[in-house]
Amino acid sequence: MKICLIAPVPPFRGGIAKYCYTLSQELEKRHDLLLLSYTRQYPELLYGKKSQIDPNICREDIAIEFKHLSYEIDSASIWSWHTTSEKIAAFDPDLVILPWWVTYWAPMYAYLLTSLKKKGIKVVFICINVFEHEDNSLKKLLTKFIIRRVDSIIVHSEREKRSLLEINPKATVIKHLLPIFEYASSPAYRPDKRLHLLFFGFVRPYKGLDVLLKAISLLKEHDISLIIAGEFWHDKEEYLKLINDLAISGNVEIIDRYVTDHEMSQYFTWADLVVLPYRKSITSGVIATAYGFKKPVLATNVGGFYEVIQEGYTGKIVAADDPQAFADGILWFLANQQIDFAENVAAFTSQNMSWSSLVDAIEEFQKTG
Numbered sequence: 001m002k003i004c005l006i007a008p009v010p011p012f013r014g015g016i017a018k019y020c021y022t023l024s025q026e027l028e029k030r031h032d033l034l035l036l037s038y039t040r041q042y043p044e045l046l047y048g049k050k051s052q053i054d055p056n057i058c059r060e061d062i063a064i065e066f067k068h069l070s071y072e073i074d075s076a077s078i079w080s081w082h083t084t085s086e087k088i089a090a091f092d093p094d095l096v097i098l099p100w101w102v103t104y105w106a107p108m109y110a111y112l113l114t115s116l117k118k119k120g121i122k123v124v125f126i127c128i129n130v131f132e133h134e135d136n137s138l139k140k141l142l143t144k145f146i147i148r149r150v151d152s153i154i155v156h157s158e159r160e161k162r163s164l165l166e167i168n169p170k171a172t173v174i175k176h177l178l179p180i181f182e183y184a185s186s187p188a189y190r191p192d193k194r195l196h197l198l199f200f201g202f203v204r205p206y207k208g209l210d211v212l213l214k215a216i217s218l219l220k221e222h223d224i225s226l227i228i229a230g231e232f233w234h235d236k237e238e239y240l241k242l243i244n245d246l247a248i249s250g251n252v253e254i255i256d257r258y259v260t261d262h263e264m265s266q267y268f269t270w271a272d273l274v275v276l277p278y279r280k281s282i283t284s285g286v287i288a289t290a291y292g293f294k295k296p297v298l299a300t301n302v303g304g305f306y307e308v309i310q311e312g313y314t315g316k317i318v319a320a321d322d323p324q325a326f327a328d329g330i331l332w333f334l335a336n337q338q339i340d341f342a343e344n345v346a347a348f349t350s351q352n353m354s355w356s357s358l359v360d361a362i363e364e365f366q367k368t369g
Helices: 013-028 059-063 076-091 103-118 135-147 157-168 209-217 237-247 262-269 284-293 324-336 339-350 354-369
Strands: 002-006 032-040 067-073 095-102 125-126 152-155 172-175 195-200 224-229 252-255 273-276 298-299 315-318
Touching: 002 013, 002 076, 013 032, 013 095, 013 252, 013 284, 013 354, 059 067, 067 076, 076 125, 076 252, 095 103, 095 209, 095 354, 103 125, 125 262, 125 273, 125 354, 152 157, 152 354, 157 172, 172 354, 195 209, 195 262, 195 284, 195 324, 209 224, 209 237, 224 262, 237 252, 262 284, 273 324, 284 298, 284 339, 298 324, 315 324
Parallel strands: 002 032, 002 095, 032 067, 095 125, 125 152, 152 172, 195 224, 195 273, 224 252, 273 298, 298 315
Antiparallel strands: none
16 A cells, blocks of 8 residues: 655654654555655744754664655645645555644644645544643634544544544544554663652643652652653743752652653663653553553543553553542552563553554555545
8 A cells, every 4th residue: 555644753852753753664564655754843932942853863864764755844834735745646645644633733734635635635644632732722623623624533542532523523533542662671770679750751731740749748758769851841940849848859850851762761661660640631652652661650540541551450540630649559559569560561552552553543444445
C-alpha cells in the first residue's frame, strides 16, 4: 500500500515527534511510505519559547532510514500547504495519515482535507489527543470544525472514541491503546535503598506536580527520592518555594532542561515507580515510555488512564488533585514491592500496545473503502 504521513519527526523534540517517528518506522517496514515533515513546526511563541530541535540528532541520520522523507512543510505558509497537497497527489497514495493533538493545525488541516478530498485521496486522522490539555471555547470550536470533516479516525481511549462520535456520528472510529516506546535500558544505578520516583516531561499546571510534592511531604518518615526531569514552561519559582516550604528539598532533585534519550534511559532505569499526578489528561506518552522500560505507574483517575493501567498489576490509579490519595498510592507500592511489575507490564503491552497492531488498525480503513 502507498501511504503518506505528514508529521514531525526527529530532530524535532518531544513525545509527539517520537510517536510519529516510531509509527513511521513501522509503516516503512510494511508499505511504500512518503513521510513529510516540517521546516517549521510551530512559531516560537507557541512552543514556550523553547528550542524545537534536538541538537544531538541530525536530519541526515533520520533520512537514511526512509525511502521518501523530506523536511519541507512550513506550517504557517499557505503556499507550503499547496505544494504539500500537490506533492501528495503526485505520489498517489492509498491513504494520507494526519496526526492530531493541538488546534494549531486546524487551518493547515482544513486546507489539506479540502484539497485532498477534491483529488479523491482518503485521509485517516490519528487523534493523539482530541482536545488539548489546556483548552478553551475557541479551541474546542476549531477542533469540532475539523473533526466533522474527517471520515476515518483512530483514537487511543474509549472516552475519546465516545467524544468523537458525539461530534461526528458518521465517522468510522477505531480505538487502539497508545503503543509503548521501547528504549535500551542503562545499567541500574542504586546509590541508596530509597523508593525512587520519576516525574518526567514538560512541567505544566495540569500535570499536578504540586500535588505530588505535597504527597511526598506526607511521607517524610519513609525513604523516598523523587527526580523531576523536564523543562518548566513557567512558574518554576513557585515549585521551588513549595519544596522549601514543605521541607522536602533532601528528597527532590530537579533536572530543568530537555532530556536526551540517553539521559532518559538512565532516569527510567533508576526509577522504581513512574508517577503521573495529573489533574487532567486523556492519554500519556509518559505511560507508554514507562512501560517501554517495564516500569509500573502510579497515576490519577483521569481520562483514559484506567484503560492502560491495570490496577495492582501494571500500576495503580488514585483520585486526582488529592495529595493524601497520592501518598497512599506510594505507600501501596512500598508494601507490594514483591510484585513482578516488569513481567506484568511486558505481558500486558505485548497484547495491547504494539506499533504493529496500530498499523493493522490503519490498514483496516483501506480494506473497508
